[in-house]
Amino acid sequence: MSSPQVLNGTNGAPSSSSINGTTQAATGETHVKELPEEDLTQLIERLTELLDSNVSMTSAEKAKCFRQRAECHLRLGNNNAALVDAEAALHEDPREVEATVTGGQAAASLGRFKDAFHLYKAGLQQDPDSKVITEQLRQLQSHIQQKSESQQEEEEPTYNALDFCTQDPYPGDDVQLKLEREILEAKYKISDKLSDFSGKKMNQAEAAKQLKHAYEAVTRGRLDQALAHCARAIEADPSNIFGRKFRAQLNFDRQDIVEALKDCWAIPKGSRTPDVWNMGGKVLVQLWLPVTAEFWLRKATVTSGRRDQEAGVLFQKVRVKRLYGPLTEDFPVAVDFTQFGRAVVAKEDVKVLMKDLPLVHAQTLASRFVPACCHCTRSLITATDYFGDNYNKLTARQKDVVAHHWPEVTQVWCPRCSRELYCSKQCQEAGWEDYHRVLCPSVNKAAEKLYDLRDHDGYGTNAQGRWAEIWGGHYSPFVLAKLWAAILCQVRRIMQEEGPGKDGQPTTVQWAKAKAPYRRFIAFGTAPATERMPDILAIFQEVFSDCPDGVSYPITEAEFKGRYYQAACNLQCFSACITPFQRFMTSLQEDLEGLSLLVHLDEHKIPEAYFAGMFPVHACLNHSCENNAEVSNGHMDDNFGVQVTAKRDIKKGEEIFITYIDTALPRMLRRAWLYKSFNFWCQCRRCQFEGDKPTECTQCGAKAKGDKRFPTCGKCHKAWYCSTKCQKENWVKGHKIICSTKHSVVASPEDYQVC
């Protein structure tokens, strides 16, 4: 191995020396801020070489290298890379206060205010008197405030959940539609024959006369009479649209819905007005013929130029009921459609509300060193993984105790590529069928690049041949890779069952069927992901362009962006809740002698394998900073996922809200982040009854004069009042409740509900 050049620790300019010299230099101080810009790239390269070499360094030395590289990146405007390096520095040594400043600045420039806030706070914990961090925090707050105030003014009133939901038919709807038509005909005698008037006599004058009488009868409140006149009018002229509509409405109002539908159906399609489509749709919902109901409500929406919001909402209610009904059958919750779009509501009063299993998941990059089954997410941590270097320090007797109580852990690597780990042969085979047959580097050479990226925290060689951050997402690129691979495997299965299209490839319908489960996830994102990571799209395109089994998946820029944000908006971090360590501890509890031998076990440092997953029902949970439920790890039999538990009593019919963000964060920060990441301004009670700053009265909005600051709420310190009167008023209106409501911390080491 050739010796890399070193960093000179004093004047900041790189100079030549040995590897050992490099290490020493790295522990000295290179004043990145003073370096000319042209030297920064060179410095980055040398630091990279040093970090990648086998030179032994202490954590503090490594932290310094990462921090210096972060500072170089920050100066060059590579904010993502700067943030990653600053975080790596802190991971190595949490006392690297300057890394919190560099990381915080990078995060703020990326608009990742929450990350910036956490970094500065971590810095202040280490150095409470740091003027630099206090100033950075102040700047961050005022930046967020300005940004959120101007965005709020412009955009707050425009939110409409309907805008985010499509009314496209679902794959397989054509078959279901036919089935429902057969039911309508057999059970209710409703078919297109109703609008076939050929050969029927038309006495329009008589029809008009009878309708006039019908109208007069309605004004006198004689509905039966009105119906009789309508019947005569329709008998005289069966094609009379007004008569049909009139009678349909009368029947609908008296809950004779089948008769109402017959008249709606008898009006020829081209003559049906939005209100006819709407009424027919409502009846079809009541008869629970959902696909036909969707058809009619879609027509109501389209023919009204989207003005018929009632039809739009009802359409979505039908859709969520038919798609999510089967998924929530066993739970006391249901998915409904509310002003926030899809929402989960309680069907009854219970503590554990629901459990959910991921449709797709991948281990987080940060926890990739903890062995876990990449199919069922089970932790495969062994005693030596857990004890690390300390294992060798254990006495022979202690090692015996550990060996006796630590459960047997089987690690099965993919026999073809040795890059995927499973807990058993069954999981390995299932993983192969579900996605790995597409992604295994033994059959898909390009996929090797994805595994390399995974193993280097998203770093790799970019198009210019330089070592750079290729994947800058908050989650593993394998979330997307496995999602596309799962669709490919599924479409291949469907094609095998149904036969391929003319070109030997899956048909459009077969593709739609395979993609259908992923259509449920909402996607929102503003930042152009491909600009931030210009090299990743080409890698995904290569991986999915020449797949084994001869079926490829074209990853267009739009496909990438859509899926990227689907994942960003819906991922939830979780980990298998039953781990070898827990089983070890349970077993150990029963062995008093063993327990006494291992008293120094440090439970706070248990390495855990974290996964980020997309859960179909969990993804329908909306946010409130005054959340009534919390998400934690859960399992259904041997399958791991999440569970949602009530935080307080939830009444039947109440919507279930989780929180997407730590509710203890300042109001302004929460709201700005929620808006940026999820496109809504939170209107919850906590947001209504907390304030943003001491210079503004939380109750009446009065501004403090000069340098004055209003007194704060002595309990929560999150509201400020210009007078006792305002404080009392605010307390009674709502502050009393949120002031004493326990905060929820988003339970994950990294926050995966982020864009």
Ligand SMILES: C[S@@+](CC[C@H](N)C(=O)[O-])C[C@H]1O[C@@H](n2cnc3c(N)ncnc32)[C@H](O)[C@@H]1O
């Ligand atoms: C994970 S999804 C939750 C389910 C979503 N309502 C749907 O229809 O798929 C997150 C999205 O729900 C909506 N949402 C969640 N909480 C909200 C709230 N408190 N106010 C308004 N919209 C909210 C936003 O559109 C957000 O981007």
